[in-house]
Amino acid sequence: MFASIPSAVLFGARGHRVTVEVHVAKGLPGFHVVGLPDESIRESRDRVRAAVMSAGVPWPDTKVTVNLAPSQQRKSGSGLDLAIAVGVMAASGRLPLDAVSGLAFIGELGLDGSIRPIPGVAPMAGVLADLDIVVPVANAHEAWVVSDSRVRPVAHLSELLAVCDERAPWPDHDVEVVGLDRRPDPDLGDVVGQPMARRALEIAAAGGHHCLFVGSPGSGKTMLAARLPGLLPALQRDEALEVTMIHSAAGVSLPPEGLVTRPPYRAPHHTSSEASIVGGGSHSLRPGEISIAHCGVLFMDELPEFNRKVMDTIRQPLEDGEVRVGRALQHTTIPSRFQLVAAMNPCPCGEGGRPGGCECGEAQVAKYSGRVSGPLLDRFDLRVRVDRPVVDDLLSGDRGESSAVVAQRVAIARARAIARQGVVNAGLSAADLDLFAPVSSEALTVLRDQMERGRLSGRGYHRIRRVARTIADLGVEATTTIDEPTIALALELRADVRPIGASRSAA
């Protein structure tokens, strides 16, 4: 007897449709899985056998062959358990074939026959849109949000048997909430004082500029970075779907409603491996942090402490908005359009901000700042010096503007940019800048002076103008030309990452 059951596996952040073909025929009793299964799938034989027997179905004492088609592609993960079990029961005559036709099955089995959640159900459900999908209860909400097909949450194999035998209707599970209640984004109102850093954050949010905070320990770099997502607009429907797929694939807990609607915020530790940040690393090519931060914020604290290789490999995704990961025989691209926020100390002793503060030798400082590669530094439109908050501000108890207020201005500025040029200001090319960000003659004098004194490079010039464009967009009135105060402020948001001592050379 033969049965063919549709299911899916995960590959990167995408689902791939897999047909589980089961053949049960006379021969020496045995259970074989072919079609490039990896270790995790070969293990499923024992789970499936135990689960089927726990559900009260005798295991066929004949030869059982399972083929996973298309068979040239390597498959991984425990999500095929359920499909294999259903296939075996159908092929051995325990389930009527027509009862399972038109159904796809996703889920891992427990030895007791329970059906357990797996990561990546959202993208898998996406490729099974023409069928009704049987999924673990805990995965039901994500399957619902990404596909229009009917989703059948099932908790145990015996429930499924009852439905197929027409002894019971589809169970009506109270779909439990997997995701923790997403806490609200931290509010900018918690940041006391620090008007410059707050302003920089607002500009970063409005222009989509990558942002580097340079400041002493305790100056609040991490606190500031965590407040950027709260200033960003909610995700568009298509972005939300994309992000939900990626989060599902990466096993990140989803919000109760299933769909990720707020920009994600990820802060990997600097000891993280290249694979965990960039993605890949297993047969299923799991999405890395840069993809989980897609449409959101990736925060790299202590930037110089990150592996140099990691810093180099994220440059390409920063440029392309997606990352291509692969093993020898398989590749996939995973979306990774994130806004990068990084933080570093000004020097190893951390006190290098204020004149006369630092005790590091020049060589030490050069070594520290030299760990951040130049090309990566180039991506930061905003490089903001952050100083410890002033005592008076800390004690005053005055809260700054809340995220909601700032987010309104950000939304207006973003709308202005999109209406003008179709992209946020961070995406403006040099040619676009001449068109969309003309500079007043006084402001041009300032820029020329900076360049003539060797304090502003060609790239720096474009960066300043992009940032200035965003500052102008954040103004009360829409302006076309960028004036001198705006340029002066933009220049202040371009801290030198070189140490203080080294920039003060002998006369």
Place this chain on the structure above:
Amino acid sequence: MISAVERAHLAALAGFDHMTTQRLLSLCSGRSPVEAYAMASGAAPPSPPIAAGFRRFPELASRWRASAQTATPDDAAARCESLGVRIVVPGDPEWPPQLLDDPRRPAVLFMQGDAGALGRRRVGIVGTRNPTRRGAQIAARFGDELAAAGVCVVSGLALGVDGAAHRGALAAASAAPAAVVANGHGAPYPRRHRALWEQVAEAGVILSEWPPGTAPEPFRFPQRNRILAAVSELVIVVESRERGGSLITAREAAERGIDVFAVPGPIDQRSCVGTNSLLEDGATPVASTETILVALGLDNRRAGRRRFDARPRPVGDESVALDLCRGEPQHVESVARSERWDLARAAMALARLERAGWVAESGGWFERVDEYGDLV
């Protein structure tokens, strides 16, 4: 007076691995440098105290034997010769009289330039390598005004305060500064001060306890400071952090009965913590060179401003912002906060001041540039 051959042996011996002032003095006590060299290189049996030293540090004998292979007296003499460095020992007319009966006098000095500088009145100016601009400008001003009064400015040619003091001193006509350095001649350290080093050797004198080729290892700096203090009549510490090397110079000076002067600074400025604590310990505060000239018993009637500010005074916002920068370093935020301006207005005022050369920016902090701003 000792012979050229003996001087060459002394220079070679001073360049031995792990050589210290104490070891050099003990090697040379009561015997000629030629005999001492033979003893240290293993060619002659060591005297009982030297032998005891070898027993305490078993590696020393082998290290010195190895050193003798590379540092021969002929080489040492040739190197000094080619750099114009004189090997000076106690008893020579060039030997600074203050070092004759110093409790921790060096055994030999390597001298480049004109030792006549040390015949003038001598004021040591020292401080941190990373001062505020204010501190560096004060050092340059003191250097200039003292040198103009005929004083020999003594410093260490380090980055920061030391360098500014020497640049200031060199700005005065007929200045004859002196420098005491921690490494050997011929390889200026820090390298950024190569030109300054040459100018000081040209106009005045550079002293080192160690022969050409000695690396600037960290332990040599405190030792250098004792010589710097010993040859000065009084020492001014301009800015020093809590545990700065200039505090060692100040202590060495105090131990020798040499007056220590310190420039007061804001109490929460890290680079002024050391100088402020010196003041608490009884150092004399100094705010102008007049104080120093009076202390030296020199004519102070013509002391005072030597440089005049020809820059047109800024007006409006810039004038307000400049006044703020007069004290502690400011940044855009602090100016905006003090004046209740928005950030862009403060940024523009500071940027204009910076462009006009009234303030200098580093790492987002703005400091006032005075008439000595070009020397820091």
